[in-house]
Amino acid sequence: MNDPKPSIDEASDGPTPASSSATEDTPLAEVIVVTSGKGGVGKTTTSASLAMGLAKRGKKVAVIDFDVGLRNLDLIMGCERRVVYDFVNVIQGECTLKQALIKDKRIDTLFVLAASQTRDKDALTKEGVERVLKELGDDGFDIIICDSPAGIEKGAALAMYFADRAVVVVNPEVSSVRDSDRILGLLSSKTRRAEQGGAGVEQHLLLTRYNPERVAAGDMMGVNDVKEILGLEVVGVVPESEGVLTASNSGVPVILDEASAAGQAYADAVARLCGETLPMRFTEAQKKGFFSRMFGG
Amino acid sequence: MGLFDLFRTRPKNTAALATERLRIIVLQERAASGRPDYLPMLRRELLEVIRKYVNVDPDAIDIHVTREGEGEVLELSVALPEKPSAPPAAVASDEA
Numbered sequence: 001m002n003d004p005k006p007s008i009d010e011a012s013d014g015p016t017p018a019s020s021s022a023t024e025d026t027p028l029a030e031v032i033v034v035t036s037g038k039g040g041v042g043k044t045t046t047s048a049s050l051a052m053g054l055a056k057r058g059k060k061v062a063v064i065d066f067d068v069g070l071r072n073l074d075l076i077m078g079c080e081r082r083v084v085y086d087f088v089n090v091i092q093g094e095c096t097l098k099q100a101l102i103k104d105k106r107i108d109t110l111f112v113l114a115a116s117q118t119r120d121k122d123a124l125t126k127e128g129v130e131r132v133l134k135e136l137g138d139d140g141f142d143i144i145i146c147d148s149p150a151g152i153e154k155g156a157a158l159a160m161y162f163a164d165r166a167v168v169v170v171n172p173e174v175s176s177v178r179d180s181d182r183i184l185g186l187l188s189s190k191t192r193r194a195e196q197g198g199a200g201v202e203q204h205l206l207l208t209r210y211n212p213e214r215v216a217a218g219d220m221m222g223v224n225d226v227k228e229i230l231g232l233e234v235v236g237v238v239p240e241s242e243g244v245l246t247a248s249n250s251g252v253p254v255i256l257d258e259a260s261a262a263g264q265a266y267a268d269a270v271a272r273l274c275g276e277t278l279p280m281r282f283t284e285a286q287k288k289g290f291f292s293r294m295f296g297g
Numbered sequence: 298m299g300l301f302d303l304f305r306t307r308p309k310n311t312a313a314l315a316t317e318r319l320r321i322i323v324l325q326e327r328a329a330s331g332r333p334d335y336l337p338m339l340r341r342e343l344l345e346v347i348r349k350y351v352n353v354d355p356d357a358i359d360i361h362v363t364r365e366g367e368g369e370v371l372e373l374s375v376a377l378p379e380k381p382s383a384p385p386a387a388v389a390s391d392e393a
């Protein structure tokens with residue numbers, strides 16, 4: 001947590017001409033992987049909102065869908081009809097990176113790189129991924145968010161390999177917590193930073209689908225339980241929220257729904273990722289009347 | 298939650314139970330990730346041998362590799378059942 005890391009704010013010196021020898025001295029973008037092991041915990045929802053939130057703060061952000069064969073990020077970002085080329089096309093040299101980057105209609109420093117819907121996972125290669133990340137850095141991107149697929153196989157392994165930081169998305173539920181621990185182990189062994197033996201990947205926990213009422217009732221593990229089991233600080237707690245479904249229905253990252261609890265919680269998480277200290281919200285149970293308790297209001 | 302659930306008695310505080318179970322399994326798995334690859338095999342084979350004589354549970358065997366000074370020590374502990382039951386079946390042959 002407290003390792004000196006290339007902070008988000010230092011990364012934007014603009015493009016430097018790429019020299020053939022240089023892989024380290026060009027302005028590398030900061031790579032953040034959003035990962036979890038388990039599927040359906042909220043990685044894509046989180047990737048979309050973090051990318052949007054960071055871009056709204058003035059960062060130049062690319063968000064990449066690594067879920068080859070199960071493309072979804074484009075839908076959550078609301079750009080599905082503008083996908084012409086995808087990540088695999090770029091890696092295979094079938095188009096340029098510029099052709100494949102989809103510019104967000106709302107914030108012009110935000111770009112989406114869609115996953116391929118048709119290819120199989122083997123289309124991704126370590127060299128190819130590295131090349132794309134480097135090219136994004138050369139093009140002046142500050143931050144690259146990698147939306148990992150579920151599992152620990154190739155797609156997930158590649159999504160985390162080049163990461164500087166990791167946001168491990170976890171639901172307060174036994175299988176998700178256990179899978180997260182597995183992912184934490186891989187982050188500290190199977191990544192470039194781990195292999196280089198330096199500071200390692202900076203790791204953050206993000207709890208999602210949190211239900212404070214159920215925590216209060218003793219039906220769901222609380223923030224502190226999960227924090228203690230995994231031994232990591234929590235960068236955000238996103239409550240289970242109706243806003244997430246309405247946002248995904250309309251192709252709007254939920255962080256833009258400032259009225260929803262989830263949107264506000266993601267905004268807080270973005271602020272914390274940028275180094276701000278904020279109190280945790282939405283972790284306390286609301287007082288509810290008899291009827292809403294009965295009918296699950 | 299339906300009306301019916303309000304009057305049904307539910308198991309109390311399953312979250313605490315989940316926390317406890319996770320604490321144990323996570324510790325175990327973290328310890329496992331740093332140790333030699335042959336340990337799971339060794340554990341399985343030891344279990345088979347021990348079960349020829351005593352009917353122990355699969356989780357009755359605990360294997361650790363610990364550092365002691367320069368070297369490493371393989372520690373094995375086997376919890377025996379309280380009421381020893383007969384071994385599964387008399388071992389048929391010794392060679393095989």
Ligand SMILES: Nc1ncnc2c1ncn2[C@@H]1O[C@H](COP(=O)(O)OP(=O)(O)O)[C@@H](O)[C@H]1O
Pocket residue numbers: 036038039040041042043044045046072150208209210238239240241242244245248262
């Ligand atoms: N905070 C939340 N509240 C309610 N539903 C959520 C929340 N976060 C995610 N979801 C829902 O959970 C499902 C899985 O989310 P997704 O982001 O696609 O997960 P993953 O990418 O990890 O598979 C989606 O239907 C999404 O709308």
Ligand SMILES: [Mg+2]
Pocket residue numbers: 043044045067072148149
């Ligand atoms: Mg996903």
